[in-house]
Amino acid sequence: MIAKRLRPFGTTIFTEMSALALRTGALNLGQGAPDTDGPAEIMDAASAAMASGHANQYAPLAGVPGLCAAIAEHQERRYGLVVDPVDGVQVTFGATEAIAAAMLGLLEPGDAVVVLEPFYDCYAPTIAMAGGERRLVTLRPPDFALDLDALAAAAPGARMLLLNSPHNPTGRVFSRAELEAVARACVEHDLVAVTDEVYEHLVYDGEHIPLATLPGMAERTLTTSSAGKSFSLTGWKIGWCSGPPGLVAGVRAAKQFLSFSGGTPMQVAVAGALADAERHIAPLRASLQAARDLLCEGLAEAGFGVTVPEGGYFVQGDVAPLGVTDAATWCRELPARAGVVAIPTSPFYDDPDAGRTLVRFAFCKRPEVIAEAVRRLTALQG
Numbered sequence: 197m198i199a200k201r202l203r204p205f206g207t208t209i210f211t212e213m214s215a216l217a218l219r220t221g222a223l224n225l226g227q228g229a230p231d232t233d234g235p236a237e238i239m240d241a242a243s244a245a246m247a248s249g250h251a252n253q254y255a256p257l258a259g260v261p262g263l264c265a266a267i268a269e270h271q272e273r274r275y276g277l278v279v280d281p282v283d284g285v286q287v288t289f290g291a292t293e294a295i296a297a298a299m300l301g302l303l304e305p306g307d308a309v310v311v312l313e314p315f316y317d318c319y320a321p322t323i324a325m326a327g328g329e330r331r332l333v334t335l336r337p338p339d340f341a342l343d344l345d346a347l348a349a350a351a352p353g354a355r356m357l358l359l360n361s362p363h364n365p366t367g368r369v370f371s372r373a374e375l376e377a378v379a380r381a382c383v384e385h386d387l388v389a390v391t392d393e394v395y396e397h398l399v400y401d402g403e404h405i406p407l408a409t410l411p412g413m414a415e416r417t418l419t420t421s422s423a424g425k426s427f428s429l430t431g432w433k434i435g436w437c438s439g440p441p442g443l444v445a446g447v448r449a450a451k452q453f454l455s456f457s458g459g460t461p462m463q464v465a466v467a468g469a470l471a472d473a474e475r476h477i478a479p480l481r482a483s484l485q486a487a488r489d490l491l492c493e494g495l496a497e498a499g500f501g502v503t504v505p506e507g508g509y510f511v512q513g514d515v516a517p518l519g520v521t522d523a524a525t526w527c528r529e530l531p532a533r534a535g536v537v538a539i540p541t542s543p544f545y546d547d548p549d550a551g552r553t554l555v556r557f558a559f560c561k562r563p564e565v566i567a568e569a570v571r572r573l574t575a576l577q578g
């Protein structure tokens with residue numbers, strides 16, 4: 197009974213590999229969820245909001261006003277972006293709902309959306325749910341640089357461009373020059389930009405530049421983000437988008453019939469966390485950077501080709517130097533052979549040949565877990 201437009205997507209590779217991790221008891225470097233909780237202070241604030249008796253009913257559709265104000269303040273303080281806290285901010289059920297609602301609320305059937313591949317798993321199905329079509333710009337290893345010719349070919353006649361930076365699964369943080377090329381394409385071809393910036397605070401090399409800050413972009417960009425990755429609270433699913441009221445209105449029109457609103461006590465806690473974001477995030481960033489380095493060095497020593505990520509949660513390991521030609525099969529066999537779960541990168545591409553020998557490893561895990569996973573992967577080659 198699955199509707200035709202959703203049939204091509206089946207069960208995601210994350211569901212399949214997480215089930216494999218559970219069944220085999222393997223170390224799970226597959227899923228992008230931290231294995232430690234976020235700051236106790238933020239969790240205590242959610243408990244206090246629940247106990248107060250004033251935060252257990254529906255929040256307003258736009259979100260708890262204090263969180264909407266904190267999001268607007270964060271955008272201005274950190275990036276100099278001025279957004280209206282009332283009409284220019286919408287709180288959502290994770291960035292995932294913001295992206296889905298943007299597609300449903302802003303696209304007409306048949307509209308084309310330019311997307312960089314490999315792409316995060318919700319992009320293709322949410323575009324399909326809205327009746328849109330994706331036009332791909334392929335990022336290729338080892339550097340995953342933006343292909344300007346492919347961008348120039350994809351942009352004319354499209355309605356929207358969806359950009360994720362810092363990027364999952366490659367770890368790219370797109371450079372100012374690359375983002376300027378994206379901005380020029382959007383302005384020249386009158387595209388709406390939707391950005392996915394859930395890793396905005398988790399940058400280890402370079403700088404996160406929101407697309408909305410580039411010339412001509414503030415008025416055509418819907419910026420999405422969430423608390424999950426920034427505060428290691430992925431299960432809370434408190435996300436948001438911000439931008440010009442005209443675009444936020446489209447998201448709101450869809451969101452009100454998807455979930456209306458939710459997570460009121462967590463919204464209250466995230467408002468406090470965002471107001472003091474850097475204090476909470478600096479230690480997390482430092483520990484993730486150390487985890488990245490540990491994993492990258494370990495994988496390189498074990499013989500993988502490694503692209504060191506500039507941001508986010510993931511590193512790309514290439515199994516071609518190990519003599520492996522099909523990373524998907526290798527990943528399915530890995531839990532039994534080595535007690536480690538990792539995700540093949542090919543399902544993130546429409547063109548599976550583009551990522552055939554790539555494997556995505558998550559490093560949002562405790563150092564002892566990463567060290568043990570590296571030991572097992574090294575022993576496998578021995």
Ligand SMILES: Cc1ncc(COP(=O)(O)O)c(C=O)c1O
Nearest residue numbers: 228290291292316364422424435
């Ligand atoms: C690029 C990207 N966007 C969005 C999400 C989901 O964000 P949320 O949990 O806030 O819905 C993820 C989670 O892994 C992600 O990697």
